Amino acid sequence: MGFFRKKDAAAAGGLTRGEALSFVPVKNVAVRQETTQDGKIRLTYPVTVRPAFSGMLRRLGVWDGRPSDKTLELDELGATTWGLTDGRRSVRQVAEAFAGRYGLGAREAEIAVASFFRELGRRGLVGFQAPAAPGDDQSSGSAAKA
Amino acid sequence: MTRTGDRSMSASQIQAGLRPLAWNGLRLRVPMDWEPARLGRDYLGLESPDGPVMEIRFTHGAGKAAPVDVVRRMLKKSAVAVEVADSAVPRHWLAALSGRENAGFSCAGTPASRGVASLCRTCGALMVVRFFPAGEGEGGGLAREILASIRDHGREGAAFELYGIRLDPPEGMGLVRFSFLPGRFDLEFSGPGRTLGYSRFAPADVLLAGGDVAAFAARQLSVPGVKLAFTPTRWRLREAAQAVTVPPAGPVDAAADVILRFFRRRRQARVLVWREEAANKLAAVVWCGVHPPDAGEFDKVCAGYGIF
Numbered sequence: 001m002g003f004f005r006k007k008d009a010a011a012a013g014g015l016t017r018g019e020a021l022s023f024v025p026v027k028n029v030a031v032r033q034e035t036t037q038d039g040k041i042r043l044t045y046p047v048t049v050r051p052a053f054s055g056m057l058r059r060l061g062v063w064d065g066r067p068s069d070k071t072l073e074l075d076e077l078g079a080t081t082w083g084l085t086d087g088r089r090s091v092r093q094v095a096e097a098f099a100g101r102y103g104l105g106a107r108e109a110e111i112a113v114a115s116f117f118r119e120l121g122r123r124g125l126v127g128f129q130a131p132a133a134p135g136d137d138q139s140s141g142s143a144a145k146a
Numbered sequence: 147m148t149r150t151g152d153r154s155m156s157a158s159q160i161q162a163g164l165r166p167l168a169w170n171g172l173r174l175r176v177p178m179d180w181e182p183a184r185l186g187r188d189y190l191g192l193e194s195p196d197g198p199v200m201e202i203r204f205t206h207g208a209g210k211a212a213p214v215d216v217v218r219r220m221l222k223k224s225a226v227a228v229e230v231a232d233s234a235v236p237r238h239w240l241a242a243l244s245g246r247e248n249a250g251f252s253c254a255g256t257p258a259s260r261g262v263a264s265l266c267r268t269c270g271a272l273m274v275v276r277f278f279p280a281g282e283g284e285g286g287g288l289a290r291e292i293l294a295s296i297r298d299h300g301r302e303g304a305a306f307e308l309y310g311i312r313l314d315p316p317e318g319m320g321l322v323r324f325s326f327l328p329g330r331f332d333l334e335f336s337g338p339g340r341t342l343g344y345s346r347f348a349p350a351d352v353l354l355a356g357g358d359v360a361a362f363a364a365r366q367l368s369v370p371g372v373k374l375a376f377t378p379t380r381w382r383l384r385e386a387a388q389a390v391t392v393p394p395a396g397p398v399d400a401a402a403d404v405i406l407r408f409f410r411r412r413r414q415a416r417v418l419v420w421r422e423e424a425a426n427k428l429a430a431v432v433w434c435g436v437h438p439p440d441a442g443e444f445d446k447v448c449a450g451y452g453i454f
Binding site for chain 1 (some may be wrong): 181182183193195197198309310328329348349351352355423426427453
């Protein structure tokens with residue numbers, strides 16, 4: 001039966017669900033935020049073009065070597081989650097606030113918020129700060145690569 | 147106070163902190179903060195905020211298989227040390243499943259676990275329940291109360307109650323597909339010549355922004371081979387939209403309908419979507435079959451679908 005062959009994430013060197021949810025999402029300071037005319041949140045963030053591609057663009061004189069910008073428009077749910085990201089709340093706390101705002105179950109909100117942060121992390125819009133150990137100063141927490 | 151008195155008080159305290167949970171006909175009571183984390187048609191894996199707490203695998207067609215043999219067969223390829231003996235679990239766990247044939251077992255490893263395989267000799271319902279240390283409670287008391295609450299046959303209570311939905315599909319319909327994605331849950335059942343789908347969408351205020359339920363339903367719901375036209379309506383004082391397959395118009399269409407129905411090629415559908423204002427969610431029931439679904443029976447199915 002499958003459940004007796006389950007992989008233990010913690011034993012394999014990964015994070016348990018509880019540990020992952022205790023990380024604090026921190027916004028990338030380079031991200032610019034604006035509100036569109038229809039009330040949506042638009043995020044503009046710098047991206048580094050791949051070296052091979054950038055070399056060709058530079059030779060053609062199309063690119064001056066500076067990082068280019070990309071934009072991401074958030075829907076209402078994304079905008080709420082982005083607004084709840086204050087660099088102090090953990091992913092779990094953001095999910096709890098999100099669940100309370102929309103009347104969702106804890107598990108459903110956790111999955112939605114976690115996948116949203118995973119996508120933002122992949123694009124480099126947020127980083128994740130490890131939770132401070134008991135007794136540690138908050139500022140000493142290490143930042144995890146998204 | 148006697149020791150028996152202490153124990154019964156403790157049991158009642160535990161019971162007060164439990165809530166009902168049901169999955170595909172398996173009903174039990176679990177602590178408030180336990181949620182299903184992994185689901186299969188015959189499998190339920192529960193987690194608390196601290197991690198995995200309990201797993202159940204169940205079947206209704208085990209025949210006369212002895213629980214001891216079932217556990218041995220299951221665990222024969224296990225990489226960790228396994229003990230299959232009633233002494234491997236607290237005696238009160240086995241007593242909680244009285245009237246059934248039980249076998250206790252324990253598995254070493256990280257985390258260690260132990261549980262009970264239990265067979266109802268009368269109807270052949272078999273379940274294998276496994277608890278992780280975080281799910282056992284003090285002295286195994288919590289696990290005992292959960293085991294005592296498990297019902298794996300009969301129709302007392304809803305067959306599905308989880309993630310804020312409660313439903314009981316009509317008799318003869320079996321679960322064929324399910325999906326629980328953030329914002330959208332779908333369960334599909336199949337019976338002779340018909341299928342029945344239940345959906346739940348949330349949050350309703352965001353999904354309906356700038357539109358009504360009918361427009362939302364037209365965007366989100368479809369039935370292959372069936373053209374659905376949603377019309378706004380009220381259903382039991384709720385904002386709703388419904389779609390019913392249009393009956394054949396004209397003799398040619400009617401003749402084609404008879405032929406297609408004879409070859410079971412034409413499907414008829416009845417769909418109702420409604421808004422649960424208090425829960426800020428939308429519910430939908432899609433009934434589809436060779437014959438047009440009966441309006442009364444369909445209404446009964448919708449009324450039995452609870453969103454909370």
